[in-house]
Amino acid sequence: MQNQTPVLPNGKAQRIRSVSFKDRFASWLPKLVMTPTLLMVMVCMYGYIIWTALLSLTSSRMLPVWKFIGTGQYGKLFANDRWMVSLENLVVFGALFILTCLALGIVLAIFLDQKIRAEGALRTIYLYPMAISFIVTGTAWKWLLNPSLGLEKMFHSWGFENVQFDWLVDPDRVVFCLVIAAVWQSSGFVMAMFLAGLRGVDQDMIKAAQLDGASMPLIYRRVILPSLKPVFFSAFVILAHIAIKSFDLVAALTGGGPGYSSDLPANFMYTHAFTRAQMGLGAASAMVMLGGVLAILVPYLYSELRGKKNA
Amino acid sequence: MKKLKYCLSGLALSVAASVSQAAEVEVLHYLTSSGEAAAINVLKEYLSESGHAWKDFAVAGGGGESAMTVLKSRAISGNPPAAAQIKGLDIQEWGDLGFLTDLDDVAMAGKWDSLLPPVVSKVMKYDGKYVAVPVNVHRVNWLWANPEPFRKAGLGIPTTWEQFLEVAPKLKEAGVIPLAHGGQAWQDATLFEAVALGVGGPEFYTKAFVDHDEATLKGAEMINVFKTFKKLRDFIDPNASGRDWNIATSMVINGEAAMQIMGDWAKGEFTAAGKKPGVDYVCLAAPDTSGTFTFNIDSFAMFALSDDEASKAQDKLAELVMDPAFQETFNLNKGSIPARMGMNRAPFDSCALASMDAFEASSASGTLVPSVAHGLATTSQVQGAIYDVVTNFFNSDTSAEDAVETLARSVKAAQL
Numbered sequence: 001m002q003n004q005t006p007v008l009p010n011g012k013a014q015r016i017r018s019v020s021f022k023d024r025f026a027s028w029l030p031k032l033v034m035t036p037t038l039l040m041v042m043v044c045m046y047g048y049i050i051w052t053a054l055l056s057l058t059s060s061r062m063l064p065v066w067k068f069i070g071t072g073q074y075g076k077l078f079a080n081d082r083w084m085v086s087l088e089n090l091v092v093f094g095a096l097f098i099l100t101c102l103a104l105g106i107v108l109a110i111f112l113d114q115k116i117r118a119e120g121a122l123r124t125i126y127l128y129p130m131a132i133s134f135i136v137t138g139t140a141w142k143w144l145l146n147p148s149l150g151l152e153k154m155f156h157s158w159g160f161e162n163v164q165f166d167w168l169v170d171p172d173r174v175v176f177c178l179v180i181a182a183v184w185q186s187s188g189f190v191m192a193m194f195l196a197g198l199r200g201v202d203q204d205m206i207k208a209a210q211l212d213g214a215s216m217p218l219i220y221r222r223v224i225l226p227s228l229k230p231v232f233f234s235a236f237v238i239l240a241h242i243a244i245k246s247f248d249l250v251a252a253l254t255g256g257g258p259g260y261s262s263d264l265p266a267n268f269m270y271t272h273a274f275t276r277a278q279m280g281l282g283a284a285s286a287m288v289m290l291g292g293v294l295a296i297l298v299p300y301l302y303s304e305l306r307g308k309k310n311a
Numbered sequence: 312m313k314k315l316k317y318c319l320s321g322l323a324l325s326v327a328a329s330v331s332q333a334a335e336v337e338v339l340h341y342l343t344s345s346g347e348a349a350a351i352n353v354l355k356e357y358l359s360e361s362g363h364a365w366k367d368f369a370v371a372g373g374g375g376e377s378a379m380t381v382l383k384s385r386a387i388s389g390n391p392p393a394a395a396q397i398k399g400l401d402i403q404e405w406g407d408l409g410f411l412t413d414l415d416d417v418a419m420a421g422k423w424d425s426l427l428p429p430v431v432s433k434v435m436k437y438d439g440k441y442v443a444v445p446v447n448v449h450r451v452n453w454l455w456a457n458p459e460p461f462r463k464a465g466l467g468i469p470t471t472w473e474q475f476l477e478v479a480p481k482l483k484e485a486g487v488i489p490l491a492h493g494g495q496a497w498q499d500a501t502l503f504e505a506v507a508l509g510v511g512g513p514e515f516y517t518k519a520f521v522d523h524d525e526a527t528l529k530g531a532e533m534i535n536v537f538k539t540f541k542k543l544r545d546f547i548d549p550n551a552s553g554r555d556w557n558i559a560t561s562m563v564i565n566g567e568a569a570m571q572i573m574g575d576w577a578k579g580e581f582t583a584a585g586k587k588p589g590v591d592y593v594c595l596a597a598p599d600t601s602g603t604f605t606f607n608i609d610s611f612a613m614f615a616l617s618d619d620e621a622s623k624a625q626d627k628l629a630e631l632v633m634d635p636a637f638q639e640t641f642n643l644n645k646g647s648i649p650a651r652m653g654m655n656r657a658p659f660d661s662c663a664l665a666s667m668d669a670f671e672a673s674s675a676s677g678t679l680v681p682s683v684a685h686g687l688a689t690t691s692q693v694q695g696a697i698y699d700v701v702t703n704f705f706n707s708d709t710s711a712e713d714a715v716e717t718l719a720r721s722v723k724a725a726q727l
Contacts, residue, residue: 061404061692062691063387076724076727082703147549166549166550169494169550257702257706258552258706259494259496259702259703259707260699261706261707271695272695274379274383277404277690277691277692278692278695
């Protein structure tokens with residue numbers, strides 16, 4: 001800010017005028033700086049959300065066509081077996097993924113918080129998968145889980161001929177493979193969030209509880225974990241949106257197969273909007289996904305904002 | 312220093328001169344595997360010899376799905392390439408949207424109507440006018456077999472589905488995977504259409520997949536087709552899920568598997584592995600389909616351009632694609648057969664010759680049918696609906712009766 005004020009040689013009158021200019025400039029600057037971002041967000045996010053919403057009400061096929069047909073695409077969507085399978089998969093995948101990640105994340109964080117040796121190194125090891133893209137994770141796990149290449153083959157060659165681990169090619173269990181790979185990638189990140197939360201817990205409270213004779217598990221259950229509620233919420237929201245927008249993991253790990261048994265809504269949307277020339281149907285599925293995200297975000301934002309007002 | 316300046320300006324002038332004479336033709340295609348790239352390079356050379364420049368716009372991805380996504384975004388932004396590799400009924404869709412230019416002048420001069428079989432020219436025309444030019448014809452209903460496992464087990468290579476179902480368990484007992492397959496939707500559909508054509512015959516096939524007759528789609532014959540199709544599941548190894556077609560082909564090449572049902576692009580893999588047709592591998596029509604031919608035609612559709620020079624270059628490209636020299640080299644590299652008639656047969660191998668004979672015979676007898684799995688029979692919407700039903704049926708415990716009901720329902724929904 002200092003750099004932008006013009007250097008004034010001399011003269012009082014000039015100085016006063018320049019100060020008022022400086023003030024005005026200073027008051028305008030934040031708005032000026034925010035405008036491009038605001039415009040981008042308005043057009044690129046909210047504008048296109050509205051555009052997609054309108055598109056979902058049209059009969060668009062390969063390219064957008066503005067012929068409105070009401071909610072026909074939504075009817076078609078929910079009569080589509082593949083869409084229902086992908087929704088079902090999302091529920092199973094989302095629930096298992098979020099719960100396992102939270103549980104693993106807390107346990108890892110608590111273990112790491114015991115003032116152990118080489119904590120920094122271990123923390124990095126657990127957090128590292130987050131640095132990899134889901135495409136890489138998916139490809140690596142595709143090889144690990146493939147019965148003729150990966151774990152099953154390894155056990156067989158070690159002499160354990162009875163080991164069977166063919167979830168990747170089993171249409172009923174393939175969703176669990178998605179969960180395994182996604183948990184491997186994200187639980188370290190949840191751990192880091194909880195670790196930061198644990199470090200922020202008031203040590204005096206723990207000491208007080210210890211003086212009262214509480215055992216360590218009891219302190220965790222009654223004192224520390226309840227104080228981590230905000231972390232729970234943040235982790236939940238982040239994991240939920242990772243689950244809903246999951247696309248690359250499915251594309252790399254299973255390709256939606258066997259059949260379409262491991263499809264998620266994002267894959268359905270991409271296939272129909274872009275490769276199958278059913279843009280209207282794709283847009284409708286995108287709107288349903290948006291609805292899913294809002295159903296999680298709105299209550300969260302509401303509680304956040306209300307919480308702030310009360311505080 | 313001064314010399315350099317003269318040189319540079321001279322260079323700039325010559326570049327400017329050459330640009331003003333020859334227009335550039337931008338071609339979007341997905342011919343990116345090594346054999347295909349060699350094939351398309353021939354066209355590039357011919358075009359530059361004729362004084363026009365080829366601007367390559369290759370988007371990798373076997374089925375062309377990413378290429379089509381790129382093409383759509385270019386077309387919407389009002390800047391389509393001069394030519395794009397579009398095939399089947401997608402040509403009609405682009406025609407409906409008003410993007411394509413008519414090639415009738417070139418077609419008239421080149422007598423395309425007399426050179427192209429009517430089945431091919433029908434695909435290339437929109438509203439009675441040529442808008443695209445064919446580069447090849449693929450036969451999809453091929454059975455590729457490695458004779459070694461058959462010899463060892465003392466079995467013959469099956470030519471009917473009945474024989475197939477007899478032979479396959481014996482091969483399995485002998486420790487060979489009877490059918491190499493990749494569990495991807497389009498491969499499931501490729502296998503399915505071979506079964507549908509073999510079990511139901513060409514008339515049934517056309518009624519179901521071209522006319523979308525509801526009674527045929529859920530009739531007894533279709534249930535039969537689905538039942539036979541499901542039986543094949545037992546003869547595929549459990550790890551086929553997600554496997555690419557060329558990996559499946561290599562399983563046949565190295566004798567791990569005995570057979571594969573796949574279009575003639577599989578031949579490229581055998582050739583690349585140094586195998587000889589009739590000796591190291593055998594190409595036969597898929598079971599029960601010897602008199603028929605499921606076709607898949609690759610083609611370049613031409614987009615309407617505002618620049619006259621560019622249009623001329625575009626016409627030249629269309630003319631060159633129909634040139635016998637190009638059709639020969641391209642198809643020798645790609646494993647398919649030329650789309651135009653009156654070609655020299657000498658350079659082609661026995662499988663390609665068999666394909667040419669079958670093409671002519673089936674064209675005469677009316678048993679030439681378009682491929683569903685490759686977008687020649689139906690729109691991408693209906694094709695997608697069929698893919699979904701077929702791949703889901705093949706990978707789940709759905710009964711054939713339920714599957715045909717779903718098939719009829721989804722095909723109807725996709726047509727709306």
